[in-house]
Amino acid sequence: MCTNCGCSVTPQNVTIHSHHHHEKHHSHHDHQTLDIHRSILAKNDHLAYHNRELFREKNIYVFNILSSPGSGKTTFIEKTLTDLNSTYKSAVIVGDLATDNDAQRLRRSQAQVVQITTGDICHLEAEMINNSLAQIDLDNCQLLIIENVGNLVCPSAYDLGEHERIALLSVTEGEDKPLKYPTLFKSANVVIINKMDIAEVVEFNQDLALENIKKIVPHAKIFLVSSRSSEGMEDWYNYLQQKITN
Template sequence: MCIKCGCSVTPQKILINNHDFYQHHHHDHNHSHNNDSKTINIYESILAKNDHLAFHNRELFQQKSIFVLNILSSPGSGKTTFIEKTLTDLNSTYKSAVIVGDLATDNDAQRLRRSKAEVIQITTGDVCHLEAEMINNSLQKIDLNHCQLLIIENVGNLVCPASYDLGENERIVLLSVTEGEDKPLKYPTIFKSADVVIINKIDIAKAVEFNQDLALQNIKKIAPQAKILMVSSRSGEGINNWYRYIEQKLQKKR
């Protein structure tokens, strides 16, 4: 695992709303890092455990008829603002909750509480992604019997979170116009796994000379399966298309 992202070299202490959980990724440090076959086996074993827990998370969400979104992006894409607006605008229609993952601080969780949705903070420390076990632990603090929409705000990172299924129904990847049109080409793995790609901050696209046609071309090349939506969380431009998408999914879920 250490050649993948380095986050699982030692047991990691995970803080969920001030309660400690320990992630024990058993990593044999007597091996040679040139032994690719052994490292791959360890990595696959870690993912197998995660996928098993994700399967059970998904079963639980299905039983409770909860629609779950795993929202991923790089830092600074406007993810928290986007989620806050979504929760605020849909709060009167759907009972919602959000799980927030950050390496440090609960700043995003504090912001999201303004939406009146139930908020659970996961502080990961050195771990650069959320895992299914973390989500499962945090679900114990949510009233799942009165939740229709659960949003997971993953750690800001376009690499490590791509490999970890959390049990979500759909994976949403945000790309802001300030990041450049070639992000999908640079980080293809996460875009290939996206159900929806949202181009955010379109209200400033002209100011930053964002080439929309090229961005769309790159997304469609890497992620032809993904629905593409263009929004501005600040101005609200295009946001209703996103809400309609959620509402359609929630209706099917019911």
């Protein structure tokens, strides 16, 4: 968990919109800061539990998708929502530091969309999700997608109450991404490799990427897809269908 990345621990900076040199000595301050962060995570986990219970009660399958900026996360979500529009009633909660550009794009899918603008907070928290649920008709929702803030460090520490966590990386990011950010990948149930339509152009080593993923998270389900060409998306949809109907 980050302690110096600029995260705020107060909720005042969060806005929700809806359209229907290292020292060895540890000071007292260091310990106090650690206690504060532990307290924050404990509160978050408590709220995440209640979110998860609500999702179970409403029979809503929820996944939290994490990636670095520019990986094609929003395009992947838009493709998923659009293609499944006639099959499932869906909603998406979008987390960004600023702007509602992604939310505007995703509304084209006809899904319910809620935008969370986090300001200087580089991750979503369970409380933010809980607050945003009032903007969603949960009785008419079978699939809820949480698009976390583009960041491969901080979001991995925060349970939001999701059923599954998805780590998405693109072929342009390199095959060693899981080795560089093991915490996030270890927390994932699913890993999606995106932009497979340009894998050959960028000389992406698929075998090495898969080997690195399995070193870090051997249990994860892996999908190789292209949101633009639809390559591999059918396998992803079949997986979703099994999760939603179970």
